[in-house]
Amino acid sequence: xxxxxxxxxxxxxxxxxxxxxxxxxxxxxxxxxxxxxxxxxxxxxxxxxxxxxxxxxxxxxxxxxxxxxxxxxxxxxxxxxxxxxxxxxxxxxxxxxxxxxxxxxxxxxxxxxxxxxxxxxxxxxxxxxxxxxxxxxxxxxxxxxxxxxxxxxxxxxxxxxxxxxxxxxxxxxxxxxxxxxxxxxxxxxxxxxxxxxxxxxxxxxxxxxxxxxxxxxxxxxxxxxxxxxxxxxxxxxxxxxxxxxxxxxxxxxxxxxxxxxxxxxxxxxxxxxxxxxxxxxxxxxxxxxxxxxxxxxxxxxxxxxxxxxxxxxxxxxxxxxxxxxxxxxxxxxxxxxxxxxxxxxxxxxxxxxxxxxxxxxxxxxxxxxxxxxxxxxxxxxxxxxxxxxxxxx
Numbered sequence: 001x002x003x004x005x006x007x008x009x010x011x012x013x014x015x016x017x018x019x020x021x022x023x024x025x026x027x028x029x030x031x032x033x034x035x036x037x038x039x040x041x042x043x044x045x046x047x048x049x050x051x052x053x054x055x056x057x058x059x060x061x062x063x064x065x066x067x068x069x070x071x072x073x074x075x076x077x078x079x080x081x082x083x084x085x086x087x088x089x090x091x092x093x094x095x096x097x098x099x100x101x102x103x104x105x106x107x108x109x110x111x112x113x114x115x116x117x118x119x120x121x122x123x124x125x126x127x128x129x130x131x132x133x134x135x136x137x138x139x140x141x142x143x144x145x146x147x148x149x150x151x152x153x154x155x156x157x158x159x160x161x162x163x164x165x166x167x168x169x170x171x172x173x174x175x176x177x178x179x180x181x182x183x184x185x186x187x188x189x190x191x192x193x194x195x196x197x198x199x200x201x202x203x204x205x206x207x208x209x210x211x212x213x214x215x216x217x218x219x220x221x222x223x224x225x226x227x228x229x230x231x232x233x234x235x236x237x238x239x240x241x242x243x244x245x246x247x248x249x250x251x252x253x254x255x256x257x258x259x260x261x262x263x264x265x266x267x268x269x270x271x272x273x274x275x276x277x278x279x280x281x282x283x284x285x286x287x288x289x290x291x292x293x294x295x296x297x298x299x300x301x302x303x304x305x306x307x308x309x310x311x312x313x314x315x316x317x318x319x320x321x322x323x324x325x326x327x328x329x330x331x332x333x334x335x336x337x338x339x340x341x342x343x344x345x346x347x348x349x350x351x352x353x354x355x356x357x358x359x360x361x362x363x364x365x366x367x368x369x370x371x372x373x374x375x376x377x378x379x380x381x382x383x384x385x386x387x388x389x390x391x392x393x
Contacts, residue, residue, distance in 0.1 A: 002119050003082065005090045006195065007103050010126030011135060011142045012096030012225065012296040012370055013332025015155040015187055019126060020091055022188035024054045032056040032087040036077055038095045056087050075106055078118060089195070090118070096297070096370070097141050097225045100125065101148045104201045122197035125149040126184075129157040129168045131333045134293070136171055138372075139224055146172055150199045152181045153189055225296070226373040228380040232275070232389035233303070233364030275388030278363040280308035280338075286386035287331055294375035298331035298383070300367035301341060308338055329367065365389045 008016045017037075024033065033054075038061045059081060061073050074092070081090055094103060100123045107120040125145045136142050146152065152172060157165050172181060182193055276282050283302065290298070303326050326341040365387055369380040377391075384391050 001086075002116050003087060003090060004119055004121035004195070005078070005092060005107055006121050007092045007094060007100060007107070007123045008126060009094045009098055009100045009103075009123065009145045009149065010096065010153075010155075011128060011132075011139065011145065013131070014096070014126040014128040015184075015332075016093050016126050018187040019153065019155065019184060019189060020093060021053050022186075023191050026191050031089070032085070033089050033091060034059065034081050034085050034087045035091050035093060036061070036074070036081065037093045038074075038098065057081070057085055074103070075110055078107075078110060079114075082114070082118060089121075099141060099144050099148070101144070101202065104148070104199070108202050120199050120201070122150040122194060122199045123148065123201055124151050124153060124194050126153045126155050127168070127172065128333070129154050129165060130159045131156075131292070132168050133164075133171055135296075141224055143175055146175045148201065149176070149179060150197050150201065151194055152176065152179055153184055153194070154181055155184045155187060157183055158186075223373055225370055226376050228369045228376060229392045230300075230365055230367040230369060230380065230384045230387065230389040231392055232278075232387060233362050276386070277305045278302065278365070278387065279304055279306050282387070283308075283329075286383055287336055289382055289386065290331070290334075290379050292333040293372075295369060295371040295379050296333065297370040298329065298336075298367055299370075300329055300365070301326050302329055302338075302367070303327070303362070303364040305363050363388075 008020060010016050020035065027033065034057045035055050036059045059077050061077060078090065081087070092103065094100070104120055104123055107118065110118045111120065127146065132142070136146075154165075154168070157168075160168075169181065182189060283304075287298070307325075308327060325343075328339045328341045330337055330339075367383075367387075367389070369376060369383065371379070381391055383389075
């Protein structure tokens with residue numbers, strides 16, 4: 001039996017996770033799907049939401065991009081999924097800066113190595129219609145994602161005017177005129193439109209993508225995005241270098257900001273007396289300061305002093321009357337939501353090594369801020385100050 005693989009790509013904040021999760025209720029009850037997700041940073045944010053769905057399993061590849069430095073990890077993970085779960089379909093959600101051509105080529109190699117036990121069904125690129133024309137001019141990756149794909153899903157188009165949508169479609173047609181373009185309906189799409197496409201991308205494995213990648217500036221793609229971690233209520237992690245760090249490019253996509261701060265060695269377990277209380281109004285005011293031109297995403301976990309109301313999707317936990325649950329924050333280009341995290345989410349937070357402190361339920365923050373390299377540090381520092389957090393390298 002051949003297991004089809006659908007790869008979702010799209011720039012940071014395009015809405016890939018939401019669309020993937022919207023597909024699941026539309027599938028037959030006994031249809032088994034495993035999600036392989038590549039996340040920035042070292043915490044499982046969107047994956048925690050995915051684990052609450054009907055997915056058979058969720059596998060994560062963290063701290064880098066599996067299209068380049070972590071290339072071998074994707075193949076290993078796919079083989080493990082094949083052996084352990086043998087699902088009806090595998091969905092890969094790549095990071096926001098992944099180049100789909102290299103992912104397609106890796107899967108084509110696996111087709112040959114597994115005698116087509118695994119096969120590429122489609123590359124699906126999610127387009128953020130609200131913001132695409134803003135970053136398409138400056139992001140080589142965004143253009144490549146729109147070019148190397150079997151179908152383009154137009155998301156968030158309902159937030160813009162018809163004229164603005166026409167501009168987006170004109171840009172996309174210039175980049176990729178012949179590829180089908182489908183409007184999402186409320187962050188959802190009919191699975192029959194994107195499953196069973198039998199992709200022909202790189203069906204000839206001799207067509208190695210290295211040359212076109214370099215010609216289009218792929219060598220610089222992982223320099224576009226820089227990430228910064230904000231912490232409050234947990235000890236700053238100490239990075240231990242190993243051979244896996246690849247010291248020639250130790251942390252792809254800016255996992256270590258080029259500008260370090262004193263926060264790298266600071267222990268924020270006990271915020272200063274001047275640190276603001278963590279509540280929803282404080283968070284809202286802090287997020288409103290972020291410039292969406294240079295900050296693309298903010299995602300992570302927050303524990304408030306009081307239970308928030310915005311974005312609440314789960315009823316108040318009777319075992320958590322003080323509002324000490326963890327909440328997942330997703331901010332993208334000015335829009336944000338809060339969703340209560342699963343009860344065991346703190347086990348996925350590597351900085352919360354002090355479990356006694358975690359059980360005490362104090363205010364805490366662990367956020368990953370993603371944005372334009374060289375421009376994201378200043379707004380990240382302002383956000384950290386507003387939340388009483390610290391930046392760590």
